[in-house]
Amino acid sequence: xxxxxxxxxxxxxxxxxxxxxxxxxxxxxxxxxxxxxxxxxxxxxxxxxxxxxxxxxxxxxxxxxxxxxxxxxxxxxxxxxxxxxxxxxxxxxxxxxxxxxxxxxxxxxxxxxxxxxxxxxxxxxxxxxxxxxxxxxxxxxxxxxxxxxxxxxxxxxxxxxxxxxxxxxxxxxxxxxxxxxxxxxxxxxxxxxxxxxxxxxxxxxxxxxxxxxxxxxxxxxxxxxxxxxxxxxxxxxxxxxxxxxxxxxxxx
Numbered sequence: 001x002x003x004x005x006x007x008x009x010x011x012x013x014x015x016x017x018x019x020x021x022x023x024x025x026x027x028x029x030x031x032x033x034x035x036x037x038x039x040x041x042x043x044x045x046x047x048x049x050x051x052x053x054x055x056x057x058x059x060x061x062x063x064x065x066x067x068x069x070x071x072x073x074x075x076x077x078x079x080x081x082x083x084x085x086x087x088x089x090x091x092x093x094x095x096x097x098x099x100x101x102x103x104x105x106x107x108x109x110x111x112x113x114x115x116x117x118x119x120x121x122x123x124x125x126x127x128x129x130x131x132x133x134x135x136x137x138x139x140x141x142x143x144x145x146x147x148x149x150x151x152x153x154x155x156x157x158x159x160x161x162x163x164x165x166x167x168x169x170x171x172x173x174x175x176x177x178x179x180x181x182x183x184x185x186x187x188x189x190x191x192x193x194x195x196x197x198x199x200x201x202x203x204x205x206x207x208x209x210x211x212x213x214x215x216x217x218x219x220x221x222x223x224x225x226x227x228x229x230x231x232x233x234x235x236x237x238x239x240x241x242x243x244x245x246x247x248x249x250x251x252x
Contacts, residue, residue, distance in 0.1 A: 027075050027091045034071075034095040040132055043067065049128065050121050052113040060102040065110040068102055071095060080104045080111075119189065126184060127210065133183075145179035146204065148172055148196045161192035172196075174203050 006018045037043050047063045054062065071092065072082060081104040086092050092101055102110070152170040153160040162169050170192045176185040186207055190199070 027089065030071055030075060030091050030095050033074060040129075042129065045125055045128055045132075049125050050118070052110070052118055053115060054113050060106050060110075062110065062113075064096060064098065065102050065107060068092070068096055069107065080107045083107055123186065126186070130183060130185075131214075139178070139181060141180060143179035144176055144185060144204075144207065146174065146176045146200065148174050148190075150192070153192070159189070159191050163192050163194075165196065174200060176203070176207060 006016050008014075008016050034043075046067055050063050050066055052062050068083070072078070072086070077083075077086065083101050083104050083106075087101045087103065089101070093099065150163055150166040150168060150170045150172055152168055154169075160169055160171055163172050166172075172190050172192045172194050174186075174188045174190060176187070177183065178185060186203070188199075188203055
């Protein structure tokens with residue numbers, strides 16, 4: 001502690017104040033998240049399976065940018081320009097093993113390089129991650145919970161549109177979660193103008209096909225129930241691995 005930068009309170013000489021606190025961060029919890037991600041192989045999975053169709057040699061690699069954004073979102077830094085404030089944050093430097101983070105312009109260019117191939121990569125990463133987790137412990141039941149939602153937009157982004165159901169502009173993706181564990185099963189980005197159930201049959205067919213190809217017992221030991229909420233409010237799918245096709249049950 002520097003004597004020059006230290007002074008004592010006149011009311012109590014035992015209390016000393018120093019403003020040379022060194023590198024500080026309020027995001028130390030990310031160190032534990034990084035440890036968990038490393039233990040389950042998530043970091044290696046991203047590095048191995050994610051790459052945009054970019055041939056340029058860049059200082060900040062694609063997988064590094066993706067991990068940076070994931071950690072930023074976990075820490076509630078949702079905006080791209082938050083990266084400029086975090087560029088020398090000691091915790092972010094430690095978990096990303098970099099001297100400085102990618103800047104906001106670098107992240108914007110990174111997002112602009114994403115295309116349909118990167119969306120397919122995200123889907124494959126999600127499948128592989130579930131394989132890893134379920135190899136540790138398979139759930140006894142799976143409840144496939146399908147619904148659409150609105151991602152609001154505030155500009156003229158490609159594919160955004162006015163959705164009459166939500167009375168707002170944005171994207172209208174389909175999302176399927178395990179309703180019991182909260183695990184993301186599949187996501188599909190869609191035009192904002194599309195109706196809730198538009199393309200839902202094709203979307204679910206791809207999930208059923210995955211379960212058939214990988215084996216229903218890879219994911220659970222018992223039948224899979226499917227809840228469709230506002231997509232198809234009067235139908236329920238019960239998927240049996242030994243049958244090979246879903247059974248549709250009307251719930252009027």
